[in-house]
Amino acid sequence: MTAPLHEPAAEAAPGAAEEAAVAAADAKAVQGRSLGRIAWERLKRDKLALTGGVVVLLLIVIALLAPVITSLLGQDPDVYHESLIDPLFSTPKGSLGGISGDHLLGVEPVNGRDIFARILYGARISLLVGFLSAVVAVVIGTVLGILAGFFGGWVDSLISRVMDGLLAFPQLLFIIALVSVMPNEMLGLSGTGVRIFVMILVIGFFGWPYIGRVVRGQTLSLREREYVEAARSLGAGRIYILFKELLPNLVAPIIVYTTMMIPTNILTEAALSFLGVGVKPPTSSWGQMLSSAIDYYDSDPMYMVIPGVAIFITVLAFNLFGDGVRDALDPKGSR
Amino acid sequence: MTTQRTSGRRKQALAAAAVVAGLLTTAACGGGNGSGSKNGAAGFDAANNKVAQADQVKKGGTLKFVSTQDADSWDTTRGYYGFMWDFSRYYSRQLLTYKTAPGATGAQLTPDLATDTGKVTDGGKTYTFTLRPGITWEDGKPITSQDVKYGIERSWAQDVLSGGPVYLQSMLDPNNTYKGPYKDTSQDHLGLKAVDTPDAKTIVFHLPKPNSDFLQVLAMVTASPVRQDKDTKSKYGLHPFSSGPYKFQSYSPGKGLVLVRNDKWNASSDPVRKAYPDEITLDISTNQTDSDQRLINGDYDIDLSQTGLGPQGRQIALKQNKDNLDNPVLGFIRYATFPTSVKPFDNIHCRKAVIYAADHVSIQTARGGPVAGGDIGTNMLPPSVAGGEGQKYDPYNIAGSGKNGDIAKAKDELKQCGQPNGFSTTIAVRNNKSQEVATAESMQASLKKVGINADIYQYDGSQIAGIIGSPSNVAKKKLGIVIMGWGPDFPTVQGYGIPLWDSKYILQSGNNNYALINDKTIDGLFDQYTTTLDESQKTQISTEINHKVMEGAYYLPFTFEKVLNWRSSRIGNVYTTNAYSGYYDFVNIGLKSSK
Numbered sequence: 001m002t003a004p005l006h007e008p009a010a011e012a013a014p015g016a017a018e019e020a021a022v023a024a025a026d027a028k029a030v031q032g033r034s035l036g037r038i039a040w041e042r043l044k045r046d047k048l049a050l051t052g053g054v055v056v057l058l059l060i061v062i063a064l065l066a067p068v069i070t071s072l073l074g075q076d077p078d079v080y081h082e083s084l085i086d087p088l089f090s091t092p093k094g095s096l097g098g099i100s101g102d103h104l105l106g107v108e109p110v111n112g113r114d115i116f117a118r119i120l121y122g123a124r125i126s127l128l129v130g131f132l133s134a135v136v137a138v139v140i141g142t143v144l145g146i147l148a149g150f151f152g153g154w155v156d157s158l159i160s161r162v163m164d165g166l167l168a169f170p171q172l173l174f175i176i177a178l179v180s181v182m183p184n185e186m187l188g189l190s191g192t193g194v195r196i197f198v199m200i201l202v203i204g205f206f207g208w209p210y211i212g213r214v215v216r217g218q219t220l221s222l223r224e225r226e227y228v229e230a231a232r233s234l235g236a237g238r239i240y241i242l243f244k245e246l247l248p249n250l251v252a253p254i255i256v257y258t259t260m261m262i263p264t265n266i267l268t269e270a271a272l273s274f275l276g277v278g279v280k281p282p283t284s285s286w287g288q289m290l291s292s293a294i295d296y297y298d299s300d301p302m303y304m305v306i307p308g309v310a311i312f313i314t315v316l317a318f319n320l321f322g323d324g325v326r327d328a329l330d331p332k333g334s335r
Numbered sequence: 336m337t338t339q340r341t342s343g344r345r346k347q348a349l350a351a352a353a354v355v356a357g358l359l360t361t362a363a364c365g366g367g368n369g370s371g372s373k374n375g376a377a378g379f380d381a382a383n384n385k386v387a388q389a390d391q392v393k394k395g396g397t398l399k400f401v402s403t404q405d406a407d408s409w410d411t412t413r414g415y416y417g418f419m420w421d422f423s424r425y426y427s428r429q430l431l432t433y434k435t436a437p438g439a440t441g442a443q444l445t446p447d448l449a450t451d452t453g454k455v456t457d458g459g460k461t462y463t464f465t466l467r468p469g470i471t472w473e474d475g476k477p478i479t480s481q482d483v484k485y486g487i488e489r490s491w492a493q494d495v496l497s498g499g500p501v502y503l504q505s506m507l508d509p510n511n512t513y514k515g516p517y518k519d520t521s522q523d524h525l526g527l528k529a530v531d532t533p534d535a536k537t538i539v540f541h542l543p544k545p546n547s548d549f550l551q552v553l554a555m556v557t558a559s560p561v562r563q564d565k566d567t568k569s570k571y572g573l574h575p576f577s578s579g580p581y582k583f584q585s586y587s588p589g590k591g592l593v594l595v596r597n598d599k600w601n602a603s604s605d606p607v608r609k610a611y612p613d614e615i616t617l618d619i620s621t622n623q624t625d626s627d628q629r630l631i632n633g634d635y636d637i638d639l640s641q642t643g644l645g646p647q648g649r650q651i652a653l654k655q656n657k658d659n660l661d662n663p664v665l666g667f668i669r670y671a672t673f674p675t676s677v678k679p680f681d682n683i684h685c686r687k688a689v690i691y692a693a694d695h696v697s698i699q700t701a702r703g704g705p706v707a708g709g710d711i712g713t714n715m716l717p718p719s720v721a722g723g724e725g726q727k728y729d730p731y732n733i734a735g736s737g738k739n740g741d742i743a744k745a746k747d748e749l750k751q752c753g754q755p756n757g758f759s760t761t762i763a764v765r766n767n768k769s770q771e772v773a774t775a776e777s778m779q780a781s782l783k784k785v786g787i788n789a790d791i792y793q794y795d796g797s798q799i800a801g802i803i804g805s806p807s808n809v810a811k812k813k814l815g816i817v818i819m820g821w822g823p824d825f826p827t828v829q830g831y832g833i834p835l836w837d838s839k840y841i842l843q844s845g846n847n848n849y850a851l852i853n854d855k856t857i858d859g860l861f862d863q864y865t866t867t868l869d870e871s872q873k874t875q876i877s878t879e880i881n882h883k884v885m886e887g888a889y890y891l892p893f894t895f896e897k898v899l900n901w902r903s904s905r906i907g908n909v910y911t912t913n914a915y916s917g918y919y920d921f922v923n924i925g926l927k928s929s930k
Contacts, residue, residue: 295769
């Protein structure tokens with residue numbers, strides 16, 4: 001048996017490495033560990049969550065670099081390739097929906113647009129709407145949740161009733177109705193811009209009660225804690241208590257809910273685009289691709305599979321990552 | 336004339352849009368001869384403009400229709416769907432009807448209740464008809480000229496009986512002086528002055544102005560007789576009283592109906608209808624994929640709506656049952672039109688720029704390809720209408736060298752229009768028609784190449800009248816390109832083009848002259864057409880009107896629409912007819928076996 005070339009080097013190292021580890025352990029023991037650090041240590045050990053996180057990062061990079069990637073491949077999401085379409089059935093020539101070296105994921109039926117390019121551009125829409133609507137929901141939900149929990153009384157009743165109302169609201173129907181009466185141009189945006197703006201606002205608006213309830217509940221229990229009492233008895237103002245005492249302790253649940261909310265929002269965007277009230281053509285979106293794939297599920301199943309898989313992977317990655325973050329941030333967590 | 340409502344046949348063809356993709360090459364080498372094939376099907380295109388398997392038909396049996404769409408109404412006054420007009424010949428008769436013959440011959444008129452096609456006197460202003468002996472209602476009573484007059488009068492009662500075409504009013508009583516039989520104070524409710532019934536067998540029409548298409552209008556189902564004591568007003572559509580060979584046994588709206596033989600009908604009194612089956616059924620299905628599959632399985636014989644198989648059904652059928660398919664050219668034209676109220680489309684050169692820039696092959700593919708979508712449209716008169724020239728007239732070289740878009744010419748037109756770098760505009764398209772959205776996207780992509788940035792505005796297809804049919808809304812929303820389709824109400828240039836191109840038909844709501852064409856020459860040609868009685872001259876004027884419309888560059892034609900329609904192996908004597916825009920002529924279809 002021959003030894004690998006680098007083995008001697010590795011053998012030389014252990015002494016130093018051990019020393020370093022011991023030193024680090026000593027340092028930790030002395031310093032104590034912040035919540036963030038503990039969470040990160042836990043998260044690092046959760047392989048599933050890490051995988052999810054990596055996929056999420058990858059998706060973000062892909063979405064940001066979509067124009068670069070597609071132009072490197074010599075593709076454009078809006079260019080027609082009718083020569084690749086069988087005029088008999090309107091479906092792509094070749095097997096698996098026309099997958100080839102030029103068109104990595106094949107081409108669309110009828111017009112022959114490159115599916116890979118459209119999936120990449122579709123990722124931009126999904127992530128943009130998913131993230132920004134989550135931000136809207138988190139901002140509104142945190143502010144109103146804290147106010148309700150902290151002040152109690154009629155403020156709490158009012159905000160809680162509003163949340164109950166919104167949770168009972170048929171949001172999908174409302175968005176469909178809203179989009180169809182929306183003007184084509186507003187606030188300097190037009191066409192797809194308006195649609196994206198409206199989707200972000202509305203999905204965010206209907207999402208905030210979920211976060212608002214959690215924040216309210218947490219605030220209710222936190223405001224009775226001794227350290228808050230202590231701050232109050234030392235003469236701290238309401239603003240100080242809200243922002244310096246309560247908010248930092250709410251960060252963990254807010255992060256957890258945000259990571260869980262993003263995939264839900266991505267699904268809502270896909271559903272809206274599927275129903276034809278999402279982005280406008282020629283802008284691509286996964287939901288809209290799925291919807292136009294229905295007519296070809298038999299003859300060109302790949303066209304339906306690809307955006308479906310894209311949505312599946314994205315939502316799964318976010319959920320795994322979100323679960324991991326929740327476990328990591330949970331102080332009573334076993335891991 | 337169509338203030339009440341836009342053309343139903345068009346709408347339904349729009350529905351037809353949910354169609355098909357191509358198979359031209361395979362079609363050409365497939366079957367096509369009279370009767371071959373394993374299961375007894377007549378062969379591909381065997382019933383397209385010719386009669387398939389007429390000799391194999393026997394009397395008896397049940398002919399089974401299926402459809403994803405019920406009629407708008409089975410009331411002869413109210414129906415506007417082309418398939419309803421086609422189907423209504425089972426239970427209604429008119430003074431005149433269309434010949435039961437394939438293709439263009441099928442669009443010719445032939446006497447039905449009347450003994451001949453009428454005596455025209457007074458310079459084309461008076462038409463006199465005599466009724467045939469032996470014509471009866473389903474209770475055996477004779478059909479009288481008063482019944483015919485009453486049936487015609489009903490279409491004035493649009494407040495109660497809305498929905499049907501209103502050509503009769505516009506030709507007999509253009510100022511709407513008659514208020515309809517329900518508000519008629521005369522004792523017999525037959526107060527319409529333009530129609531006389533001197534005796535039970537004679538009926539005389541007095542037109543204020545001659546109209547060369549008056550006989551066409553009398554052949555429409557709207558001119559069917561209705562008996563006053565059987566008129567249930569707005570409920571008449573639930574059980575129309577039959578004057579034809581079949582009568583309603585049952586009907587539940589949205590579910591289906593059953594027609595059975597009308598034993599009081601005398602075959603000797605009816606030169607047109609053969610009445611082969613004993614029973615005719617219709618089932619309404621909610622799902623096209625399902626109803627297509629059941630047609631292919633043999634559970635049904637024929638699709639009532641005649642909109643062609645859906646994408647799934649068409650693929651199965653083309654691969655396995657091609658001999659059961661026909662690929663007729665429908666009378667419909669798919670097109671984009673340019674409202675001249677929206678800048679820069681007030682300038683003819685900008686309109687021409689769009690026509691030249693569009694990739695016509697790409698549009699055709701978006702509509703379903705050459706077989707399921709149709710041939711590339713090159714002008715605005717359907718080939719099935721007298722005077723239509725098909726692809727022979729192609730002033731913009733749409734199907735020729737310019738079929739993939741002529742960028743150089745488009746840029747040149749843009750320069751002449753004063754917009755050398757292009758401009759921005761909006762394409763209006765119905766959101767419920769996937770092919771229409773696909774054509775809009777295709778236009779968007781090809782217009783971008785010459786610098787024209789088009790935004791696609793999708794709207795609810797049932798709101799046509801108030802969105803693209805409202806010129807003020809079109810101007811407000813700046814809808815520079817409107818995508819639509821249109822089929823003839825009756826197969827003449829008047830039945831097709833007058834609502835689209837005559838300035839008198841520009842309406843504030845429910846407008847169909849989307850381009851707002853206001854051309855004295857075109858108006859004059861329509862006036863000339865209505866007073867011309869000579870057929871060859873009428874044809875010539877029709878051609879000329881089409882040329883004037885095309886020269887004005889108001890329209891970008893997409894396709895002369897085609898569909899793939901299914902006919903089961905059980906049926907014979909099947910043929911398409913121009914009378915119903917290329918649909919099968921339902922009334923004389925028979926079964927090969929009486930079981």
